[in-house]
Amino acid sequence: MKRGFVILLITAMMLGLVACGNNDTTNTSQNTQNTAGTTDTTENTGKTDSSTTDTEEPVTITYCNFNASGGNEATLASMYEAFHAEYPNITVEIETVAYSDYFTLMQTRVAGGTAPDCYELNIENFASYAAKGVIADLSASDTSKFNTTALSAFNVGGTQYGLPGNFSNVVLFFNKDLFDQAGVSYPDSSWTWEDVQAASEAIKALGDDYYGIYAPITYNEFFKVAAQFGGSLLNSDKTAFTINSAENIAAAQMMVDRILVSNIQPTSEQMGGMGDWDLFESGRLGMIPTGIWAFNTFTDACDFAWDICVEPGQTQKATHFFSNALVVNASSEKKDAAITWITWLASSDESAQLRIAAGWDLPAINNQDVLNGYLAITPPENRQAVFDSLNYLVVPPIIEDYSMMSDIITDKLSAAATGTMTVQEALDAAQSECEAQITLQ
Amino acid sequence: MKQSKWKSIPFLLPSLLGMVVLSLLPIAIAIVLSFTDWNGLDKLNLTTIRNEFVGFKNYISILGSAEFWQVLGHTVYYIVLYLPLAMLASMGIALLLNKGRKGTAFFRVIYYIPVLTSWVAASLIWKWVLSSKYGIINNLLALVGITGPAWLSSPVWAMPGIVLASVWKDMGFYGLFLLSGLTAINTTYYEAAKVDGAGKLTMFFKITLPLVTPTLFFCLIMSLINAFQLFPQVQIMTEGGPNGATRVVVERIYTYGFSYFKMGFASAYSWLLFLIIFILTLVQFKLQNGWVHYES
Numbered sequence: 001m002k003r004g005f006v007i008l009l010i011t012a013m014m015l016g017l018v019a020c021g022n023n024d025t026t027n028t029s030q031n032t033q034n035t036a037g038t039t040d041t042t043e044n045t046g047k048t049d050s051s052t053t054d055t056e057e058p059v060t061i062t063y064c065n066f067n068a069s070g071g072n073e074a075t076l077a078s079m080y081e082a083f084h085a086e087y088p089n090i091t092v093e094i095e096t097v098a099y100s101d102y103f104t105l106m107q108t109r110v111a112g113g114t115a116p117d118c119y120e121l122n123i124e125n126f127a128s129y130a131a132k133g134v135i136a137d138l139s140a141s142d143t144s145k146f147n148t149t150a151l152s153a154f155n156v157g158g159t160q161y162g163l164p165g166n167f168s169n170v171v172l173f174f175n176k177d178l179f180d181q182a183g184v185s186y187p188d189s190s191w192t193w194e195d196v197q198a199a200s201e202a203i204k205a206l207g208d209d210y211y212g213i214y215a216p217i218t219y220n221e222f223f224k225v226a227a228q229f230g231g232s233l234l235n236s237d238k239t240a241f242t243i244n245s246a247e248n249i250a251a252a253q254m255m256v257d258r259i260l261v262s263n264i265q266p267t268s269e270q271m272g273g274m275g276d277w278d279l280f281e282s283g284r285l286g287m288i289p290t291g292i293w294a295f296n297t298f299t300d301a302c303d304f305a306w307d308i309c310v311e312p313g314q315t316q317k318a319t320h321f322f323s324n325a326l327v328v329n330a331s332s333e334k335k336d337a338a339i340t341w342i343t344w345l346a347s348s349d350e351s352a353q354l355r356i357a358a359g360w361d362l363p364a365i366n367n368q369d370v371l372n373g374y375l376a377i378t379p380p381e382n383r384q385a386v387f388d389s390l391n392y393l394v395v396p397p398i399i400e401d402y403s404m405m406s407d408i409i410t411d412k413l414s415a416a417a418t419g420t421m422t423v424q425e426a427l428d429a430a431q432s433e434c435e436a437q438i439t440l441q
Numbered sequence: 442m443k444q445s446k447w448k449s450i451p452f453l454l455p456s457l458l459g460m461v462v463l464s465l466l467p468i469a470i471a472i473v474l475s476f477t478d479w480n481g482l483d484k485l486n487l488t489t490i491r492n493e494f495v496g497f498k499n500y501i502s503i504l505g506s507a508e509f510w511q512v513l514g515h516t517v518y519y520i521v522l523y524l525p526l527a528m529l530a531s532m533g534i535a536l537l538l539n540k541g542r543k544g545t546a547f548f549r550v551i552y553y554i555p556v557l558t559s560w561v562a563a564s565l566i567w568k569w570v571l572s573s574k575y576g577i578i579n580n581l582l583a584l585v586g587i588t589g590p591a592w593l594s595s596p597v598w599a600m601p602g603i604v605l606a607s608v609w610k611d612m613g614f615y616g617l618f619l620l621s622g623l624t625a626i627n628t629t630y631y632e633a634a635k636v637d638g639a640g641k642l643t644m645f646f647k648i649t650l651p652l653v654t655p656t657l658f659f660c661l662i663m664s665l666i667n668a669f670q671l672f673p674q675v676q677i678m679t680e681g682g683p684n685g686a687t688r689v690v691v692e693r694i695y696t697y698g699f700s701y702f703k704m705g706f707a708s709a710y711s712w713l714l715f716l717i718i719f720i721l722t723l724v725q726f727k728l729q730n731g732w733v734h735y736e737s
Contacts, residue, residue, distance in 0.1 A: 052443075104699050107482060107699060107702075110623055111485050124700075128702050129482065132483065132702070134482050137501075267594075268594035268595050268683065269595075271594075272574025272576075273568055273575065273594075274572075403696075403700045403701055404701050405695070418683060420596075420684060
């Protein structure tokens with residue numbers, strides 16, 4: 001090879017570095033279903049009179065989403081057909097993008113001034129977009145049909161920046177056959193984590209490869225368990241971190257002890273690369289708190305009897321709520337039409353019925369008649385637990401630097417879960433690192 | 442001669458335009474951004490740049506943070522393991538495929554298939570290959586009485602696990618370059634050596650190796666640059682864990698830019714990485730006079 005040619009090729013390679021540093025970011029590990037959502041069960045924003053619907057002139061808007069990708073594109077298309085029949089003047093150009101590329105793409109479009117008129121955001125990104133003023137105030141929209149708790153998830157400082165497009169929550173799944181074998185009665189909504197511990201130990205005793213429970217040691221799981229112990233990550237007005245409070249330490253200690261002390265939950269070595277759902281499906285796991293989006297998968301994959309119940313608590317109950325926000329571009333010139341479309345998509349009876357029929361999460365609506373269709377499907381027999389859980393929804397602490405806080409806490413908890421730090425050290429470190437790196441408003 | 446240079450311009454133009462618009466321009470903009478606090482969402486124009494200008498603040502805070510040195514350390518650890526293994530494996534493949542044995546064409550394709558496989562698929566397969574309980578590697582080790590490590594769940598063994606996967610995926614690529622280097626060696630050298638009574642080993646060390654050094658040098662630098670950009674396999678196989686043991690520089694750039702909305706900070710990170718690679722490449726160019734033999 002000639003020296004000049006070598007130099008030329010290498011220079012081209014190096015230059016490629018800075019430009020291409022971010023193009024290979026297939027974030028496949030992330031859950032494509034949902035993202036932590038929220039709410040406090042406070043008041044309805046109660047705006048019912050809408051100024052949005054009667055668009056005389058034909059208008060075309062653009063809508064971008066990730067939630068329909070990978071199987072629900074046709075459902076979304078049929079929703080749009082129903083919408084267009086009702087609002088013939090509004091044409092919506094729908095673009096569905098895979099989750100792995102969605103947020104990089106959306107960030108680039110927003111910065112470049114080419115964002116769609118309305119689009120979907122997960123909770124991690126929602127708070128940042130709202131804080132940076134790139135999404136519109138939706139306070140004028142008709143929110144009368146929404147579930148108020150779901151709606152409050154996307155209300156920042158009194159301003160409604162997003163509408164809950166869908167929702168899912170988390171319940172406790174359990175393997176009935178394993179409970180029978182261990183001679184333990186099935187869990188119910190009266191259980192605390194102590195009951196879970198006792199049942200798990202009985203199931204663990206069935207054999208070396210059997211485990212009682214699997215609850216990931218992550219930020220998402222932690223903020224909920226902390227709430228069950230009466231703790232929280234921020235003080236009530238979100239001006240200070242309270243990560244290493246006594247309640248939070250008790251919560252994290254219980255999560256970590258399940259792995260390191262009683263081993264009713266497998267270590268990562270014992271998992272051997274297996275996923276938590278796989279472990280449950282294999283019939284060797286007694287209980288798993290996970291999302292209701294597991295229904296279809298478990299129905300297909302489990303050859304044993306299983307059911308669900310409201311997740312146990314400690315000093316109080318607290319359950320996860322997952323939702324994605326539908327938002328309107330702050331610089332869109334067709335805000336009215338965009339609001340009409342996302343309000344219809346998220347809260348109309350027609351849209352909700354199509355969503356339920358397709359088994360595509362739940363609509364975040366308050367019309368119980370429509371939701372009842374969902375209860376008729378089994379398994380699980382105790383599907384009512386999905387709705388009972390809504391009484392205990394917990395709000396994730398939404399701050400502008402949400403992703404950074406979540407990463408720092410997950411990092412430290414992982415260190416505690418492998419025993420390289422005590423729980424106290426881990427939460428102390430998380431507290432000081434969050435204080436050093438994140439400025440709270 | 443001059444005339445033919447101008448004639449080539451229309452042919453170069455499509456690639457040149459692509460490079461200028463999609464690579465050089467973003468690179469230039471990234472320098473400017475690295476001196477700002479731009480969040481990646483505000484509309485990017487001169488006013489934004491002026492308002493968000495922070496001078497060398499991003500560079501100072503990156504260099505002053507323990508995190509930068511930690512992720513750089515992880516990246517260097519990967520490179521130290523990866524480079525020699527990748528070069529040895531590629532050279533081995535090139536030598537095997539150069540013999541003109543039966544079925545060589547078939548094996549050339551086989552060794553190149555991992556190169557064409559996407560990292561997503563390859564990483565998922567390697568996650569299972571390296572599984573401490575169900576993986577083929579640990580099960581083979583168990584046959585000879587060795588208890589295999591926990592690989593991806595062990596802070597010590599996770600990076601070597603990623604190195605194994607990377608070497609497997611890349612060796613066909615560099616092997617192909619080295620193979621072309623080997624086939625370009627004039628056979629008269631070997632004939633002359635044979636006449637003089639040289640053995641196989643002597644011929645390899647005195648003829649093959651020196652004459653393939655320019656290709657080897659090229660492969661070495663390319664693999665070094667690629668290794669510094671380590672990211673997709675880490676993101677899929679370990680997500681930077683366990684306990685951050687496999688967190689690397691490009692993962693930080695991505696996270697700061699697209700997850701934490703600190704695009705200025707991420708740009709500064711990119712440029713620091715570029716400078717490191719640039720300096721190391723310069724050093725390699727200086728050192729090449731000691732061992733690389735060009736034919737002309």
